[in-house]
Amino acid sequence: MNHPEQMFNYHSWANQTLLNRIKELPANVLREEVNTAFPTIAQAFSHIYAVESVWYRVLNGDRMQEALEMCMPLEKENLLHSAVQFANDFAQSAEYYKEWLRDQDDLERTILLENPYAGTRETRLSEIVLHVVNHGTYHRGNVSAMLRQLGHASTMNDYSLFWYQ
Template identity: 85%
Template sequence: MNHHNQMFNYHFWANQTLLNHIKELPTTVMQEEVNTSFPTIAQAFGHIYAVESVWYRVLNGVQMQEALEICMPLEKETLLHSADHFANDFAQLAAKYKEWLQDQDNLDRTILLENPYAGTRETRLSEIVLHVVNHGTYHRGNVSTMLRQLGHASTMNDYSLFWYQEAGDSINL
């Protein structure tokens, strides 16, 4: 398996691991407000989902501005999603990413990325895939902090744990 597929599989596994943990908590935890980077856990997951949707479209040739206009409303549309709903949304999006990754023969190919927030640059497809993984890792850390602020433990979803989980095929990737 190539490294980018492996990293994306980790990303999907980590999202599902954290969401599965949240499913064991009171259902209200997704909507409880905290004073941190996102007001609620649902908003944090909504942001991750919307941004991943943007990057999926960019990888498929949609200009970033258009992808943002299409996908960023998902942040508001997912405000009341449950952990189950997010797990399903992420699984569907992950299936699209995995299909896209299987169809790629050159992730070092560059595209001209016109980012309305940061400017224009040539970007390798592989950089975008790794950004999606890194972005998710960053915000899962936010969610873990939010859980602790709400009086709940988080759950380990480090890449090193994934190595061992993957070996046992405990999660359907």
């Protein structure tokens, strides 16, 4: 298994680990408002999922602008999801990514990425996968902080714990 694939497996595990913790809490915890990066935990998970979907489409050859137009509406569409529905969405997305990763001969191959926010650059496929992982890690940290603000403990989902799972 290559490093980007291993890191994506960690990302998938960490999403499920945090969602499993949220499943233990009252269902309304997803929509309780807090004063942080996202107003609700549901919005944070909707954002992670939408962005993960954008990058999957880019990895499969879509222009970034087209991928954004197709996937970013998911941020609003998924706001009423339960923790179980989010877990199912992320599990399905993980299967798509894992299948894509299995089919790749060269993750160091570059594509021309036309990012409407940052400009155009050559980007390695591996960099995109690692960005998806890093983006998820950043926002799972937001979710953990949100849980604490709401009076609930989060759960450890560090990469070093993943090593032992």
